[in-house]
Amino acid sequence: MNPPLDPPNAALRISRRGESLGTENAFVVLAEVNGLVRQGRDIVSFCIGQPDFPTPSNIQDAGIAAIRGGKHGYTPSAGIDELRAAAASGMPVLRWLPQIAGDAAAFGVDLVAAVARAAPSLSWRQTYSAQELGLAFLDNYGWSEIFGDSGPLASERVACGFLILGPATHYPRHRHEAEEMYLPLSGTAAWQQGDAVWRHRPPGKLIHHASFEPHAMRTGASPLLALYLWRSANLAQKARLDDVAGRRQD
Numbered sequence: 001m002n003p004p005l006d007p008p009n010a011a012l013r014i015s016r017r018g019e020s021l022g023t024e025n026a027f028v029v030l031a032e033v034n035g036l037v038r039q040g041r042d043i044v045s046f047c048i049g050q051p052d053f054p055t056p057s058n059i060q061d062a063g064i065a066a067i068r069g070g071k072h073g074y075t076p077s078a079g080i081d082e083l084r085a086a087a088a089s090g091m092p093v094l095r096w097l098p099q100i101a102g103d104a105a106a107f108g109v110d111l112v113a114a115v116a117r118a119a120p121s122l123s124w125r126q127t128y129s130a131q132e133l134g135l136a137f138l139d140n141y142g143w144s145e146i147f148g149d150s151g152p153l154a155s156e157r158v159a160c161g162f163l164i165l166g167p168a169t170h171y172p173r174h175r176h177e178a179e180e181m182y183l184p185l186s187g188t189a190a191w192q193q194g195d196a197v198w199r200h201r202p203p204g205k206l207i208h209h210a211s212f213e214p215h216a217m218r219t220g221a222s223p224l225l226a227l228y229l230w231r232s233a234n235l236a237q238k239a240r241l242d243d244v245a246g247r248r249q250d
């Protein structure tokens with residue numbers, strides 16, 4: 001049985017910590033400013049970030065269109081895909097493009113040069129967050145899909161694109177349901193499959209990862225540009241990182 005409810009006129013008890021809380025001063029200042037404005041004083045108010053100009057009409061229109069377009073709920077925690085793609089177009093890892101394009105040992109020099117030329121206008125993305133792998137990794141990591149479930153060319157079961165890793169970067173051990181192939185185009189990185197020893201794979205050396213096979217890679221002095229292929233019925237899946245903290249010591 002539930003305990004009886006307190007009568008509505010019972011004294012409300014607040015904890016001592018609760019009673020020690022003060023007032024939000026911004027609202028106190030705002031009230032004073034509004035009072036002076038009502039008295040006719042000419043005041044430029046910077047209170048609580050309120051601008052003194054109306055929202056521009058193009059932003060009003062975009063807001064109305066978004067509401068009428070059904071955008072009422074929460075957005076994905078990581079951000080809207082289109083916004084993430086736009087933000088990624090200036091991704092830090094692209095600073096390695098000149099070094100990638102200048103690699104005399106590249107596999108398919110013309111292809112590498114074409115990718116380097118086109119890269120600034122491609123949409124670059126990142127699978128992981130700073131919380132997962134740190135800012136240093138994100139400054140040296142990015143991929144761009146050419147075809148797949150999110151690339152400019154639609155494909156439901158096979159995705160293809162390019163990965164860039166900056167120098168001295170460790171892409172930790174991870175696995176995914178999708179079968180994966182990499183073709184390094186520029187830069188020699190060390191690769192590990194399962195618990196096998198790390199092997200250096202030069203440009204042109206094809207690498208295959210079976211479904212759910214754990215794998216990792218790390219670059220040396222040169223950045224890596226690699227073409228990747230993913231094959232799966234679920235291209236939207238996210239790779240699962242293994243024990244990152246432990247594997248960073250590999």
Ligand SMILES: [Fe+2]
Binds near residue numbers: 175176215239
């Ligand atoms: Fe992978």
